[in-house]
Amino acid sequence: MLVHQILKSKGDTSVITVAPGTSVAEAAQILAERRIGGVIVSTDGRRAEGILSERDIVRSLALRGAVCLSETVDQMMTRNPVCCSKSETADSVLQRMTNGRFRHMPVVEDEELVGIVTIGDVVKARLEELSMEKDALEGMIMGH
Numbered sequence: 185m186l187v188h189q190i191l192k193s194k195g196d197t198s199v200i201t202v203a204p205g206t207s208v209a210e211a212a213q214i215l216a217e218r219r220i221g222g223v224i225v226s227t228d229g230r231r232a233e234g235i236l237s238e239r240d241i242v243r244s245l246a247l248r249g250a251v252c253l254s255e256t257v258d259q260m261m262t263r264n265p266v267c268c269s270k271s272e273t274a275d276s277v278l279q280r281m282t283n284g285r286f287r288h289m290p291v292v293e294d295e296e297l298v299g300i301v302t303i304g305d306v307v308k309a310r311l312e313e314l315s316m317e318k319d320a321l322e323g324m325i326m327g328h
Contacts, residue, residue, distance in 0.1 A: 187277060187291055188270035190309045191299045199300050201226040204233065204258035211257050212241055222288035224297060225261045232290040232297050234261030267292040278306045
């Protein structure tokens with residue numbers, strides 16, 4: 185399974201971005217309203233300059249309190265996020281996410297943001313792939 189297949193199965197390929205000067209409180213509101221776990225920080229909506237996740241916000245709240253909500257996302261974001269291309273395999277993306285201990289990966293082609301995959305997207309795709317393989321093997325064993 186390739187990343188472009190995962191993006192296709194998601195249907196909605198739009199990527200939610202916020203400008204670097206956006207307040208953390210506003211970004212948290214977007215995450216809550218859209219029921220997503222991370223947002224790409226981008227000046228132009230085409231290049232991933234950073235990523236801000238729910239985890240980033242929660243950690244900052246725990247360490248510094250509510251004052252962090254008035255800061256801007258570029259102060260809290262992870263800069264230069266690890267990205268993948270549409271031609272990468274689900275297994276390689278899953279391995280990189282697991283090793284890096286992050287859950288969201290921007291998908292970039294020719295230095296332009298084309299999507300985002302989450303660890304949930306990748307696990308779901310991999311489970312579907314394993315189910316199809318199981319069905320095919322059962323069919324072969326039973327002579328279908």
